[in-house]
Amino acid sequence: MQKIKKIIVVGADEIALLVAATLSFNLRHVEIVLVDSKNKSTGALVESSMENVGAFFSLAGIDIKHFVANTGATLKLGNQFHNWAGAGHQFTHCFGDYGVAFGGVEFHQTIIRLMKEGAYKNIADYSLVAEAVKSGKGLPLLYRAEEGLPQVAVGLHFAIPAFVQYLVSHLQRLGVKRIAEGIVNVNLADDGRIASLVTDSGQEITADFYVDCSGSSSQLLGEAMGVDYIGWQDVLRVNRKLCAVESATTAINSLADITATDKGWLKRTRLRDFTVAELFYHSDDYTDKQAQAEIELHLCGKQVNYFKSTQIIPGKRARFWEKNCLAIGESAVSAAQFSHSPLFMAQAAVTRFLDYFPANEPVPELIDEYNRIAHSETDRIYDYHCLHYWLLDNAHPLAIKEEKLLTPELRHKLDVFRASGRLVKYESDNVESSQWQSLLLGMNVWPERYDPIIGNLSSAQLHQTSELLIERIRQVVSALPPQEYIL
Incomplete structure (x- = not known):
């Protein structure tokens, strides 16, 4: 040969x-x-x-x-969604883990029980990455959390x-x-x-x-x-993307902002010297001129340079x-x-x-x-993208409004999660389970029940453990340097 x-x-x-x-x-x-x-x-x-x-x-x-x-x-530490599941909805979807496995059971099962008992506050409270973002702290590129804390993950813009x-x-x-x-x-x-x-x-x-x-x-x-x-x-109706660049007028943001507009969605990424705004939409919903006006609306009239709309x-x-x-x-x-x-x-x-x-x-x-x-890998990435559009407010023109349009694999994953809180893991699914779980819970998809092992714990024990974890996360983050000193 x-x-x-x-x-x-x-x-x-x-x-x-x-x-x-x-x-x-x-x-x-x-x-x-x-x-x-x-x-x-x-x-x-x-x-x-x-x-x-x-x-x-x-x-x-x-x-x-x-x-x-x-x-x-x-640094990039995740995405922040605005108005995705409805007007006023906001969710910070960070990299890394949320909470720490308790009794051999993934922590999101604890969150499900806390929600059902009225003690749930915000899923971001259990993420070291989310707490760092909220506090304006930076995470070194190769940072590893100590034992007993949720592990972190860091990307780049x-x-x-x-x-x-x-x-x-x-x-x-x-x-x-x-x-x-x-x-x-x-x-x-x-x-x-x-x-x-x-x-x-x-x-x-x-x-x-x-x-x-x-x-x-x-x-x-x-x-x-x-x-x-x-x-x-x-199924994925987006077929155009319009990019705009504005001079940086705010501090570096380690989150990409994703906002549902009337007929599309806008992603803003802030770098050191400028911000890139990308509007994703369908050509039936916006003309290029209307897309430019939509970007201007969200950039509060700041002067920007437009680039030719790209077909998707x-x-x-x-x-x-x-x-x-x-x-x-x-x-x-x-x-x-x-x-x-x-x-x-x-x-x-x-x-x-x-x-x-x-x-x-x-x-x-x-x-x-x-x-x-x-x-197999591509189809699971497709599922993850479809999930975002399925979670989008049902009145939005880009939303996947009928569950039958989802793949059988994604429908099965959703059925199992809603019934038990467990997440099906397929071959070549390169999206971490913590990202699936946090996205679903952060977008208010709550399972009917939680793992019975978590059910064996007393409410007092469960609440005390979760509060101690929150406090420990805050203590560790308070000792981190400000974000601007990391890179």
């Missing part, structure tokens, strides 16, 4: 750069070539990362502290242009060859494999394997190899890996963002590819298994 000696990555945005860096850092015996095709970018100006960004960066040979120092990145500049320098250090040309033709062999690529200048380039990071057009896997795209538009087509490829081509990023999957940005999903895909990487020509069984796991 032919040994894989050369991989071509096609794409020019931050996803293509990160994929090329990750492959180069881990596959030292393989030549990595980046072809900067003229693909559309992800349309992102800012990354609001998940909490595992440090692990992903290390896989690409990037030191997280060096990255922060050279890009102006700031950073500007995509600064990230791209950083990655370009990193690729140079890794010795990755870059060809700054677009792809005008993809030549296929008789068996359907990619045989070669032809660039703008007429140069024909070949490799043993190809990674398609060309964006939503999917120039290799979609257009050339004919792999179908499965749309989610009937939620969905996924029928196969992510076909013969000698793998699609990563929006070439493979696209979903309206809550927690899983295109960058996060690309990092997960390249991590899985490295785990499955064949030393020689890939066999069909390996490709099928990769696609099976990738689809």
Whole structure:
């Protein structure tokens, strides 16, 4: 069998750069070539990362502290929802754990009982991260809570242009060859494999394997190899995003603000020098001019710079890996963002590819298994996105109003949770259970009953234990430095 000696990555945005860096850092015996095709970018100006960004960066040979120092990145500790479950509703959805398992039972079961006994206050009271946010305190990137306290998790906010500049320098250090040309033709062999690529200048380039990071057009896997795209538009109605930038006029915020507007939802991410506002909506509900007016309304008339509205087509490829081509990023999957940005999903895909990487020509069984796991993971991320729209006020035009539109897996997860407070964990579900639990409880989805083990405790014992935990969290947070001194 032919040994894989050369991989071509096609794409020019931050996803293509990160994929090329990750492959180069881990596959030292393989030549990595980046072809900067003229693909559309992800349309992102800012990354609001998940909490595992440090692990992903290390896989690409990037030191997280060096990255922060050279890009102006700031902490991200979660999302704050406004008006999501109805007018006036507010919920802080932080990274990390809520409470500590008690008697071998997850802490959210204690919260359920406290609510039923009228002693429940706010789920955020049991999060060290949420208390740090409320108190204006910072959590170091590698902070680990002491035993007996809820564990924390830290992500990052950073500007995509600064990230791209950083990655370009990193690729140079890794010795990755870059060809700054677009792809005008993809030549296929008789068996359907990619045989070669032809660039703008007429140069024909070949490799043993190809990674398609060309964006939503999917120039290799979609257009050339004919792999179908499965749309989610009937359920996830968002199809446009409008970005605006305003000068920073408030302190750095470690939370991304997510606000339900009349017909869409607005995400605001505050960095050191500016704030990025992203309005997600459907073109039937807002014209671009109306979308601009909506952003202005929420920015209180501050002067902003507008950027062209970006089209969103939620969905996924029928196969992510076909013969000698793998699609990563929006070439493979696209979903309206809550927690899983295109960058996060690309990092997960390249991590899985490295785990499955064949030393020689890939066999069909390996490709099928990769696609099976990738689809399972993608479907669970889709469920998590659908849950947000199902939790949205039912009168909102973007809300999923009928539970039958949810996948059978998500309906089963909700049924089990509402009946018992237990959370079903599926294969390749990369959303932490604590995030599912806290989102459901924070959005007022309360189970009918709690774990019987918690029921064996006296009310006095349970209330005393929960109050002591709250007090200990406050004491620990009070000793942390102010947020501005962390980064």
